[in-house]
Amino acid sequence: xxxxxxxxxxxxxxxxxxxxxxxxxxxxxxxxxxxxxxxxxxxxxxxxxxxxxxxxxxxxxxxxxxxxxxxxxxxxxxxxxxxxxxxxxxxxxxxxxxxxxxxxxxxxxxxxxxxxxxxxxxxxxxxxxxxxxxxxxxxxxxxxxxxxxxxxxxxxxxxxxxxxxxxxxxxxxxxxxxxxxxxx
Numbered sequence: 001x002x003x004x005x006x007x008x009x010x011x012x013x014x015x016x017x018x019x020x021x022x023x024x025x026x027x028x029x030x031x032x033x034x035x036x037x038x039x040x041x042x043x044x045x046x047x048x049x050x051x052x053x054x055x056x057x058x059x060x061x062x063x064x065x066x067x068x069x070x071x072x073x074x075x076x077x078x079x080x081x082x083x084x085x086x087x088x089x090x091x092x093x094x095x096x097x098x099x100x101x102x103x104x105x106x107x108x109x110x111x112x113x114x115x116x117x118x119x120x121x122x123x124x125x126x127x128x129x130x131x132x133x134x135x136x137x138x139x140x141x142x143x144x145x146x147x148x149x150x151x152x153x154x155x156x157x158x159x160x161x162x163x164x165x166x167x168x169x170x171x172x173x174x175x176x177x178x179x180x181x182x183x184x
Contacts, residue, residue, distance in 0.1 A: 002099040003092055005030045011084050022063075025084045027073040034070040036099040038107030043098050045147070049111040057111075058091075059147065066091050115145045115173065123169035125156040 008028040013021075034054040041049045047059040058066040064077040066087065073091060078084035098105065120141040127137070132153045134140040143149045151157060151173075157166050 001096050002036055003029065003031055003033055003095045006088075006092075009088065011078075011081055021079075022076075023078045023080065023084050025075045025078065025088065027075075027088055029071045029073065032070045033068065033073075033095055036095055036102065037068065038109055039098050039102045039105045040068070040094065041111070042105050042108040044094065046108070046111055047147075049109065051109050060087075068095075117141045117145050119172060120144055120169065123165050123172060124154065125159075125162045125165065127156050129156060131155045 006027045007030050009025065011023055011025040014024050037046075037049065037054060037056045038051070040046060040058070041056055044058055046056050047065075048057040049055070054070045056068040058068070060066065060077075062077070064075070064087065067074040067076070068091075073088065075084060075087050075091075078087055117138070118141075121138055124137045124141060128135075132140045132149070132155070134143060140149070140154060144151070144153075151166070151170065156162060157169070
């Protein structure tokens with residue numbers, strides 16, 4: 001077990017964000033958890049991973065973020081104290097489970113943040129048809145980068161005339177370590 005003890009856990013409302021009614025928290029750790037970061041990055045689809053400074057940023061649903069440092073876990077966007085504690089317990093269990101299975105996991109040292117919206121946009125059909133639910137292809141490309149939607153949400157991309165673009169886009173996304181919401 002890599003993470004056994006949390007020294008301190010502070011939950012607070014950010015001073016600059018009093019309207020949104022979200023909580024942030026910081027857990028101070030006794031152990032250095034950075035050896036598990038490349039494996040967490042693979043398994044949990046890390047949003048940004050800075051190997052040099054040992055920081056891993058995980059983007060969860062509904063505006064929640066978990067930032068892992070060698071001896072600290074920061075959670076942003078919990079609705080209440082119970083959710084904050086639940087998120088801490090969840091990431092603690094993920095850290096220990098993934099660390100225990102690390103010999104079965106290929107570590108990933110790149111991050112999803114490496115994806116560039118402009119590079120995604122260049123590989124889309126650029127019809128601005130709104131079939132994906134977004135007003136423009138730029139908005140779709142941004143949502144795709146953020147992991148909010150999948151490639152299958154762009155119907156024109158699956159037309160035969162755009163097969164080459166689709167294949168190039170899939171290759172680009174995979175080269176940056178992007179994890180699709182659904183495989184197509």
